[in-house]
Amino acid sequence: MRNLAVAVLGACLLAAAPGLPVAAPAAPGASGPAVPADGPPPAAGGRFAFVLNGNPAGYAAAHPTGPGRWHLTFDYQERGRGPLLETDLTLDEAGLPLHLETTGYDYWRRPAGERFDLAGGRASWQNVAEHGSREVRGPAYYFSVNAPPPELWILARALLRAPAGQLPLLPSGEARIEKAGAVTGGAGGKTRTAELYAISGLGFTPAYVWLDARQEMVAVLNGWERTVALGWEDAVPELVKAQDEAEVALRRTLATRLVRRPAGRLAFTGVKLFDAAARRVLPGMTVVVAGERIESVGRDADVSVPPGAEVVEGRGRTLLPGLWDMHVHLDPLDGLQDLAAGVTMVRDMGNDIDELIPRSRHFESGEEIGPRVLMAGFMDGRGPYSGPTKVLVSTEEEARAAVDRYAELGYVQTKIYSSIDPKLVPAIIERSRRHHLRVSGHIPYGLNAEQAVRLGFNEVQHANYLFLNFMDGVDTRTPARITAVAEHAAELDLGSERVRNFLRLLKDSNVAVDPTLNIFEALFTDRPGTISHRFAAVGDRLPPQFRRTLYAGGLVPPPGMDERYRDAFRCLLAMVRAVHDEGITIEAGTDATNGFSLHRELELYVEAGIPAPEVLYIATLSAARVMGRDRELGSVAPGKLADLILVDGDPAARISDIRRVALTVSRGRIYDPARLYQAIGVKPAV
Numbered sequence: 001m002r003n004l005a006v007a008v009l010g011a012c013l014l015a016a017a018p019g020l021p022v023a024a025p026a027a028p029g030a031s032g033p034a035v036p037a038d039g040p041p042p043a044a045g046g047r048f049a050f051v052l053n054g055n056p057a058g059y060a061a062a063h064p065t066g067p068g069r070w071h072l073t074f075d076y077q078e079r080g081r082g083p084l085l086e087t088d089l090t091l092d093e094a095g096l097p098l099h100l101e102t103t104g105y106d107y108w109r110r111p112a113g114e115r116f117d118l119a120g121g122r123a124s125w126q127n128v129a130e131h132g133s134r135e136v137r138g139p140a141y142y143f144s145v146n147a148p149p150p151e152l153w154i155l156a157r158a159l160l161r162a163p164a165g166q167l168p169l170l171p172s173g174e175a176r177i178e179k180a181g182a183v184t185g186g187a188g189g190k191t192r193t194a195e196l197y198a199i200s201g202l203g204f205t206p207a208y209v210w211l212d213a214r215q216e217m218v219a220v221l222n223g224w225e226r227t228v229a230l231g232w233e234d235a236v237p238e239l240v241k242a243q244d245e246a247e248v249a250l251r252r253t254l255a256t257r258l259v260r261r262p263a264g265r266l267a268f269t270g271v272k273l274f275d276a277a278a279r280r281v282l283p284g285m286t287v288v289v290a291g292e293r294i295e296s297v298g299r300d301a302d303v304s305v306p307p308g309a310e311v312v313e314g315r316g317r318t319l320l321p322g323l324w325d326m327h328v329h330l331d332p333l334d335g336l337q338d339l340a341a342g343v344t345m346v347r348d349m350g351n352d353i354d355e356l357i358p359r360s361r362h363f364e365s366g367e368e369i370g371p372r373v374l375m376a377g378f379m380d381g382r383g384p385y386s387g388p389t390k391v392l393v394s395t396e397e398e399a400r401a402a403v404d405r406y407a408e409l410g411y412v413q414t415k416i417y418s419s420i421d422p423k424l425v426p427a428i429i430e431r432s433r434r435h436h437l438r439v440s441g442h443i444p445y446g447l448n449a450e451q452a453v454r455l456g457f458n459e460v461q462h463a464n465y466l467f468l469n470f471m472d473g474v475d476t477r478t479p480a481r482i483t484a485v486a487e488h489a490a491e492l493d494l495g496s497e498r499v500r501n502f503l504r505l506l507k508d509s510n511v512a513v514d515p516t517l518n519i520f521e522a523l524f525t526d527r528p529g530t531i532s533h534r535f536a537a538v539g540d541r542l543p544p545q546f547r548r549t550l551y552a553g554g555l556v557p558p559p560g561m562d563e564r565y566r567d568a569f570r571c572l573l574a575m576v577r578a579v580h581d582e583g584i585t586i587e588a589g590t591d592a593t594n595g596f597s598l599h600r601e602l603e604l605y606v607e608a609g610i611p612a613p614e615v616l617y618i619a620t621l622s623a624a625r626v627m628g629r630d631r632e633l634g635s636v637a638p639g640k641l642a643d644l645i646l647v648d649g650d651p652a653a654r655i656s657d658i659r660r661v662a663l664t665v666s667r668g669r670i671y672d673p674a675r676l677y678q679a680i681g682v683k684p685a686v
Contacts (some may be wrong), residue, residue, distance in 0.1 A: 007255065045227055046217055050076045050147065053224040053352070053388050056080065060227050062150035062217070067094065074148030079385045081479075083107050085148050095158035096167075097142045102127075104163055106146045110500045110556060116142045116170075123170055128528045129551035132171055142170040145203065145548055149209075149593075151226040153217035156197050156209045173544035175201040180208065180246040193236065194218045196243055198250075199524065203546045205333045206250070208243055223331060224388060225354065247332055251368040254336065254679055259369060259669050262310045265290050266665070268644075270300060271314030271666045274652055276621035276635040279613040281652045289642040292668040297638055305656065312663065318650050320616065321635050322621035322643035322666060323658075325598045327461065327514050327557060327589025330356065333680060335363055337371020340676035342594030342645035342661040344371045345623070349415055349591070350378030357409065366669065371677070372643075374627060376440070377406030380417035381424075385477035387417040396427040403428060407435035412627065415461075416441035418477045424493040429456040438627075440514070443468065445477045450502055459512035459587065459626075463520065463572050466506060466513070466579070468504060486524050487561060489568035494578050503582040512585040512626055515576050517604040518597050519590075524569040525669040526554035534592065534600045537659060543681040573608040580610050584624060588619040612655040642668070646686075658683045 018035050050061040058076025065071050065088070072087040083106050090099040100116040101663065108228055114127035124133035125146050136224045144151055157163050159177035164175045181196040193213055198206040210218035219236070220227040221243055266289040273285035286303040288295045296303050305311060320346025330348050338346060348356055354573070357373060363370030380387040382394050393399040403414055414432040416425065422682055423442050433456070440459040443452050449460055449469040460466070464485040468474055470492055474484045490563040493499065506513070518534050526532045530540045532550045539547055556564045580586055590597035598619070605615045623633025632641050644665040649657030674684035 001535060016255055022317060023544075033470070035577070036049060038082065040052050046150070046218070047225045048219075048229050049233070050074075050149075051226045051228065052076065054079055054390060057406075060149050062153070069100075070150075070154070072148050072150045074150070079110060079387070079477075081107065083112070083146065083148075085146060087144070087148065087151065089151075089154065091154070091158075091549065094139060095154065095161055097141055100142060100144065102144060102146065106552070108547065108555075110552065112146045114144055114146065118142075125171065129553070130529070130548065134171070136170070138169045140170050141175065141369070143175070143545065144272070145552070149220040150217060152199070152207055152209050152220055154413050156199060156211065157215050160197075160200065160215065169201060169545060171548070172545070173201055173469075175199055180206075180264075183235065183242045185235055186237050192235075194232070194239060196239075198246070201543070201545065201681070203543060204337065205331075208246075210243075212219075223355070233665075238465060241583065248362075248368070251332060251336075251354070255367060255369050258675050259366065259671060260678060261669055262289075263308075265295065265306045265309040265668075266320070266670070267305045267309040267320050267641075268314050268646065269305060269311045270621075271317055271319040271646070271652060273492055273636060274299070274320040274613075274616055274620075276617050279617050281318065281610075281613075281650065283555070285319070285643070287636060289665065292641055294638055294640050294642045294644075297636060305328070312646065314646060316648070317648045317662065318652070318657075319636065320645050320647060320651070321620040321633070322501070322632075322645055322664070323598060323619045324588065325590055325594070326587040326623055327516055327591045328594060329591070330359060330370075330373070330594075332359070335359075335368060336676050336680060337593075337595040338371045339369060339664050339666065339671045340661070340682075341599060342647070342664055342675040343598055344643040344664065344666040345374070345629075345646070346594075347374040347376060347413070347589070347627070348370050349376045349413075349589070350387070350417075351375075352390070353409065364667075365482075366667070369664065372633075374413070375406075375409075375411045376413035376415045377402070377409075377411040377437075378415045378417065379428075381419040381421050381444075382680065383419050383477075385419050387419070389417070393424065394421070396424060396671045399424045399428050400431045403431040403435065403437070407437060409435065413438040413440060416444060418442045418445055418481075420444040422446040425452070425455050425466055440512075442481075443476060445475060450505060453505060458509060459585075460506075461514045461589070462591075463514070463515040463517060463575060464514070466575055467571075470498065482523060483555065485520075486555065486565045486568045489563060489571040494571070494574055499578075503578060506579070506584045507582050510585075512586040512587050513576075514580050514589040515572070516589055516591045516601070517576060517608075518600045520555075520572050520591055521569055521600075521604065522592075523554040524565045524572075526552075528553035534540055535596055537600075537656065538596055538685075541677075541683040541685070543562070546681075576605065577609040580605075580608075580614075586621060587616050587626060588615075599656075602658060604657050606655045613652045615655060616652055616658075 047063050050058040061073040068091045070089045074085045076082045084104040084597050088103040098118050102114040106112040116125045123136045177199050180198040184193045194210045200206045218229050254328045268287045273282045284300045286300050287297050323342050324345045325343050326347045327349050328346045360373040362368040378389045379391040391402050414437050438458040443449050444464045449465045467485045467489050476481050519531050535550050602615050621634035624630040645661050646663040648660040648662050651658040661673045
């Protein structure tokens with residue numbers, strides 16, 4: 001269920017450690033085994049190992065405590081962060097919740113207390129983000145905001161008993177279950193069968209759970225996260241393969257149903273055209289596309305529409321180059337969300353090689369719906385705060401070999417993470433230069449941004465590192481890289497000579513900044529009970545169960561620090577404005593939920609004081625120039641690839657109009673955003 005629990009915050013930014021405020025018991029050590037010897041004893045309901053990116057990280061358990069009563073535990077560690085959830089659950093004869101009570105903390109170490117009761121035909125619920133009650137006249141299921149993997153299994157069993165495999169969800173929504181595959185093979189020295197079920201209605205994508213012949217939980221496999229029943233470990237490769245095939249089949253079906261090609265040429269007439277190079281809008285324009293390329297561009301009176309062309313009338317609409325998101329971590333259906341939002345190119349800043357390369361190829365071939373992809377090779381050092389990657393290096397030889405492999409696989413960039421030994425950075429940069437790869441990332445612990453730039457970084461990810469450059473003694477492998485900025489950013493004088501000298505260094509060194517402001521807005525200013533700023537403009541369009549997660553809030557400020565955290569975000573906005581005014585290149589990246597987060601990122605640049613036409617340039621032609629792709633992409637001109645979006649309105653005048661993408665064109669294919677969104681449970685933009 002990572003897409004529900006993690007989507008609100010950045011995928012790679014935080015790494016918990018002592019000092020992050022929590023109202024919960026202390027977590028066990030990060031280096032513990034997958035199934036801690038001192039954990040709860042094995043029980044009849046099941047014991048499960050939790051594995052993260054191939055590394056043992058914790059465990060889950062589900063055991064009965066009486067008729068219809070269960071106790072669920074979920075406990076794992078990742079770089080010091082991770083949840084500790086204890087849930088008591090009482091079910092009726094149909095397997096539907098009558099009572100649920102959860103204590104502990106969530107993945108981000110925020111309090112996760114939750115309670116649900118159903119009695120006398122009335123349901124009531126309360127957690128850190130919501131509270132309410134309603135009359136219930138028929139079967140309904142309450143699914144936790146921070147549901148551990150075994151709760152997905154309990155929901156699956158209830159759905160399998162329900163008419164047509166469907167149940168209303170509380171507070172709102174509906175869940176449906178379908179069988180998606182099966183595997184028969186050896187596990188624990190026995191031949192057993194596991195069946196795969198897909199549950200829709202919980203988020204943008206189906207949630208998958210494996211059950212055995214008795215409907216006991218076998219596994220929940222979700223990308224890098226794997227929860228596996230003890231005794232089934234040997235079967236995991238076959239389970240992963242079968243689930244991958246089921247997920248790919250779904251995505252291919254969507255590509256067949258939701259993508260089309262024009263029979264001949266495609267002509268946009270009467271549009272306002274955003275000229276990215278000039279940062280201006282040209283009214284009354286016609287653009288003709290032939291195959292994958294732009295054939296002609298000019299005023300309506302000067303360009304003839306070819307006979308037989310498919311004509312798109314553009315009155316009141318603006319035609320722009322496709323948007324670029326320069327910081328993503330692609331999951332399976334993220335590509336669909338990108339194209340629905342008008343994002344036709346992404347730069348993946350860290351992913352599993354075995355997942356990312358085939359996904360990119362499937363996008364390119366049209367087997368799956370997705371944007372063009374540039375790949376950055378992610379690496380980190382070994383240790384308790386290592387990032388979520390299999391590429392861990394401790395010597396110059398290992399580092400050079402990692403860069404060599406990324407280059408051979410077609411990657412365009414090397415991304416350095418927080419635990420890399422600073423002594424390895426020169427070797428990584430030198431090897432990357434040899435392969436013509438850009439170098440960027442977090443600033444490794446032991447360096448500051450100025451030192452990294454002088455060593456040869458091409459760009460800096462995340463605006464917090466611009467402030468950490470002026471803070472001493474911060475362990476940047478930990479959440480202190482976030483909380484120190486939240487607490488002290490307002491103390492930095494952005495007009496000081498020291499800051500001005502640093503910004504001049506970035507400019508003179510041609511270093512770009514990837515601010516990911518939308519993450520910091522959520523972390524520093526979101527509060528429990530109020531929808532996340534990132535999704536406030538689209539909350540009523542989102543799947544109900546996903547929307548519930550958006551009210552959990554961001555970081556928990558220490559007592560008396562609430563306004564200081566809000567001030568810190570205002571300072572980040574001011575820093576990005578200063579970066580822009582200095583002439584430093586800004587890259588529009590999100591590191592968050594695809595599509596929607598880029599729209600918010602662009603809005604934040606305008607809030608910072610950057611003119612909307614300049615912001616659109618940042619997200620189109622400037623990004624193409626940074627990555628050396630501007631001869632083919634980034635602007636609307638004859639001969640260039642026809643990556644285009646048609647927007648209802650004029651985002652150069654009102655940046656929020658960028659949320660109203662009416663049509664996306666890429667690789668000679670046409671996408672209707674309303675239909676794409678409908679396929680993942682999102683209402684179209686109005």
